[in-house]
Structure formats: C-alpha cells, structure tokens
Amino acid sequence: MSAPHGAPGVHSVIGVDAGTASLREADHLIHDLVARLGLPQGTIACTHLIRTDERRGTAVSFALPDAPTADSMWSRVVELEDLVMGAAVAGRSYGTEPAAHAAMLAAEEHAHRRGGRGVLYPGVDHLAGTVTVADLLALTAIGRLTVVGAPTADGPEPAAPVLTRDHVRPEWRDGQLTLALVPAAGGTLAPFEVPNPTPCCADHA
Template sequence: MTSFALTVDTDVTDLLEADHLLRTVASGLDLPEGALGCTHLVRDDRPRVVLSFALPSQEAREAARERLTADGHEVTDGVPDEVGRAVLYPGAASLTGTVTVADLLARTAIVRVTVLGAQEPPAADTALVTREHVRPHWQDGELVLAAMPALGGTLVPFEHPDPTPCCADH
C-alpha cells in the first residue's frame, strides 16, 4: 500500500455492508486517480470491518481526513494491517462480464492471479467470469486475486458476490 493512508473506524460487521459503506464514503471524497479503498477485518474486543484509503500524496490524505472528520468519522493514520481486501482500486470499474487473465492484469492494479488448488498461475488467455465482484487482497505489497475453477475451463473470483450465510437453511 502507500504511506499516505488512513483508516476509518466503523461498527460494521458484514463485508458486503462494509463494501457499500466504503463506496458511499469514497463518493464524498473526490478521490484522486490511483487511490485505493480497502476493508480490513479487526478481531479485537469489538470485532468489525474497518475501511482504509491509500492516497497518492500527503495533500490528498489531508483533504480526505478533513472531509471524513467533518462528516463525523473516526480517522487514524495508516492501515490496520497489510492484508486488506481491495474494493476500490485502479481498473476495478472495468471488471465486468468475462475478461481474460491477461486483460485483468493489464487493466487493473492486480498484479497476480492465483487459482485454488493449482501450483501454477492460470494461462493468460484463461477467461475469468467477474460476476461484477472482484476483490483482490494485499499479499507482500501486491494486489493478488484468488480465483477458483468454474464451468467450461473458466475461473471465478474466490469471493462470491452474494454469499449464503452459514447455517441459513436451519
């Protein structure tokens, strides 16, 4: 991530709700190109999902801090951990429908795709069905998308856009 980052504390405990909050908060920030918005799971005495924004300059960070605190958010410098889940990142909006792994890597800030159960990365021409929900994670300073095999030799992002809650059928 970047040294010009800040974290917004929340009371949100659900990832999809956190995604929505992150997008809502970001829409009021006038984020510069290259900005990133991530969610982070916090497992302390108050488990929750917090938001982080990585900005390209100190000026952008200070402008975001002013706006966020004026809106009543609790803001701290930095990120809570180095393994955030990216929701807003360069190229994210272009990931709709089906794209090849090569296109995904060329058009976004994602630098690598891994496939569950596979030793090797997928071929560049492998199709990825985005389901309009592509959430890479930070790994060793890089955005990495975990994918899994799907029908017809395609891939889908590991994270499902509309997960069924555990024990939903009981």
C-alpha cells in the same frame, strides 16, 4: 495500465471505522465515502476484519495518491460525524478509543501491504463480464493471480477467461494485490469470493 500502481506510504493511508459488522456493510461504506468525499483517481480502498477485545467487525482504509492529498482528505473525513465513529492516519486519530484503534489497525495493515481486501483500485471498472487473465493483469492494479487447488509457478494461462461476476476483491499478500481464482463452468475461472447475494456495486449504480 501503462502507469505503475505503486502503493502510497504510511502517511497517505487513512483508516475509517463506522461500526460496520460485515464485509458487505464495509463495501457499502466505501461506496458511500467515495460519493461523499469525492476521492481522487488512483485511490485504493480496502476492507479489513477487526478482531480486538473492544471491536469485532470491519473497518476500511483509503490509500491516497500522496501525503498532501491525504492531509486534505483527513479534514473532510473527520467532518462526517453522522457516519465516521473513528479515523486514523499516521500520527493522528479521531473518535472514540475503540473506533480510532480499529481505524489505525486498518490503516497500518494497508500501508504496509500485509492485509486488506480491495474494493476500489485502479482498473476495477474494467472488471465486468468476462475478461482474460492477460487483460486483468494488464488493465488493473492486481499484480498476481492464484488458482485455489491448482497452484502453478506461473499462474493461469494468459488467454484463460475469467468470469468476474462483476465482483472482484483481491487482497494484499506479500506486498501485491492478489486475486484468488477457482475453476468455473465451461473451462473458465472465477474469483474465489462469491457475491452475497448480489454485487454491492449494483446498489450504487
């Protein structure tokens, strides 16, 4: 993509806890919230594993384009009482203490780019079928690729084909959305995370 994919600041990231247990459930939650909230273009949505004394499961976060957009979206999030158990954005929280705390942890992790598994991000619609390494990096917000078991300073060759399996989940590492790949059949590469049992987005087609 021609525009840079800068991460919004702390005041632009909303965390949400809806009581999901697994990453797959959290993926579904993100798609449900996208549909119900009408999240704007450029939103980055991530899942987060939560491990506290009160909460064992997953939460999600949404990095909005700017703080005013996050303020507007916040009022809509807290109106979803049938779905949202807890929510948090810098300086504000909603819901029960365990759920609000889980949402806060997700929001902070995403805002500081130190964790979070990307489900919705700029360019994700391009990642269907087989794409090249060069196109994956040029057309999406993913900034770095690694190959498990075959680390190289420059990463995989730009022309190398990547079999996406329509399920590409990069993670924030050291400030960049980073996708772990593994060697696959026929000299291709594939995302390390395998769809289980099928890509979540198929349920939302």
